[in-house]
Amino acid sequence: MGLLKKKDSTSTRSSTSPCADLRTAYHNCFNKWYSEKFVKGQWDKEECVAEWNKYRECLSENLDGKILTRMLEVDSELNPTKQADSKESSR
Amino acid sequence: MVKAYRQEHVYKHPWERVSAASWRKFADPENKRILSHILEVDTLNRKLDTDTGKLHTTRALTIHAPGPWFLHRIVGQDICHCVESTVVDGKSRSMQLITKNISLQKFIEVEERIRYDPHPENPSAWTVCSQETSIRIKPLSALASMAEKVEQKCAEKFMQNSAKGREVMERICRYMEAESARV
Numbered sequence: 001m002g003l004l005k006k007k008d009s010t011s012t013r014s015s016t017s018p019c020a021d022l023r024t025a026y027h028n029c030f031n032k033w034y035s036e037k038f039v040k041g042q043w044d045k046e047e048c049v050a051e052w053n054k055y056r057e058c059l060s061e062n063l064d065g066k067i068l069t070r071m072l073e074v075d076s077e078l079n080p081t082k083q084a085d086s087k088e089s090s091r
Numbered sequence: 092m093v094k095a096y097r098q099e100h101v102y103k104h105p106w107e108r109v110s111a112a113s114w115r116k117f118a119d120p121e122n123k124r125i126l127s128h129i130l131e132v133d134t135l136n137r138k139l140d141t142d143t144g145k146l147h148t149t150r151a152l153t154i155h156a157p158g159p160w161f162l163h164r165i166v167g168q169d170i171c172h173c174v175e176s177t178v179v180d181g182k183s184r185s186m187q188l189i190t191k192n193i194s195l196q197k198f199i200e201v202e203e204r205i206r207y208d209p210h211p212e213n214p215s216a217w218t219v220c221s222q223e224t225s226i227r228i229k230p231l232s233a234l235a236s237m238a239e240k241v242e243q244k245c246a247e248k249f250m251q252n253s254a255k256g257r258e259v260m261e262r263i264c265r266y267m268e269a270e271s272a273r274v
Contacts, residue, residue, distance in 0.1 A: 003133060003151055003172065017131055026134070027118055034114060035267075039107035043144045043181055052137070059133060067151075070193045071135060071174040075149045078176040078189050 003063050019058035026051040094242040095225040096250070100257055102218045104264040106209045108271075109218040110179060110186045112263040113207065117152075122259040128155050128252060130170070144181035149174065152190065166234075171195055184209050198232045201225070201245070220257075224249055 003017075017023070029048035037047070102109045116122070117132045131153040138147045152173040175190040186207040192199065203224045210217035226245045228238035 003131065003153060017133075019133070023133060024118070027114075030134075030137075031111065031114055035107070035111045038146065038179075038181055039111065041144070041181065043139060043146070044141050046139055046141075055134075059135070063133075067172055067193070068135070071149070071151055071172070074174045074191055074193050075136075075176050078174075078191065079147065079178070 003067055018062055019055060022051070022055040022058050026055040093225055093227045094246050095223065096246060097224075098222045098250070098253060100220045100222075101210060102220060102260065102264060103216070104218060104268065105216055106184045106186075106207060106214075106218045108264055108267050109220070109260070110207050112260050112267060113186065113188070115263050116256060116259055119259070119263060122262065125255050125259055126252075129153075130155050135174075146177075146179040146181065148177045148179075150177070151175075166195060166198055168195070173201075184214075196229075198229055198234050199241075199245070200227045200229065201249075203249070220260075222253060224253075 026048060029051045033047045037043070104112075117126060117129050123129075129152060131151075133151045134148065135151050136147075136149040139145075140147075152175055154171045154173060155169055156171045157169045171192055172194040173190050173192045175188055177186065177188045179186045188203075188205045190201075190203045190205075192201050201224070203222065205220060205222045208219050208221075209215070210219045224246070226242050226249070228234050228241055230238075234241050
């Protein structure tokens with residue numbers, strides 16, 4: 001359901017994302033970095049790269065391609081000055 | 092026909108804490124019960140500009156959006172996908188989120204903009220949240236004849252959800268404040 005490729009019923013509400021654990025690991029890492037470093041002015045380097053890559057790989061294997069493409073299109077409409085390297089994450 | 096409304100809320104917490112709470116809002120397990128309409132949140136892309144201190148993020152939100160029975164028959168689904176595009180400017184201490192629906196676009200266009208900025212009267216300790224939401228039923232869609240009513244119902248629902256969101260944010264901020272006092 002949600003963004004997953006398989007055509008699931010549209011009214012189920014349980015969270016069955018196969019990437020849920022990797023997502024949680026990435027979000028926890030990000031939240032820590034954001035609070036302890038980013039907001040204190042330490043934005044000199046990317047962190048949580050390993051967690052991000054694992055999570056992203058899972059997403060790209062499981063996401064519905066059509067929905068993802070549309071999301072990234074709308075995102076670039078909302079942010080015309082952003083570079084288009086977001087296309088890489090749609091692999 | 093567009094229905095638009097604005098809301099403003101002051102958090103008596105510093106911007107750093109409020110913006111961090113915003114990232115945690117949907118994932119916090121205790122708060123998922125309150126924000127039960129949010130089914131999944133995935134991060135699709137994130138880019139940090141190490142020169143300017145700007146953090147760009149794209150997230151996908153899957154929302155359970157049921158309406159009255161006749162709406163389901165017209166629209167055909169209860170699930171709505173949205174894209175949330177966020178820029179956090181670390182230097183100027185500003186966070187802006189724009190959320191738009193990408194499904195059900197034949198029927199409805201919703202755009203929500205939220206900004207978190209330091210409060211002008213107390214910039215180090217308080218944060219202002221300003222929110223603008225616009226709801227538009229597409230004129231030639233099957234919902235057009237009841238556009239005004241549907242827009243009104245949507246607006247009411249969004250305002251209820253915003254109030255829940257604020258409740259969750261306040262809770263997370265208080266938790267984070269207590270955590271930082273312990274350190």
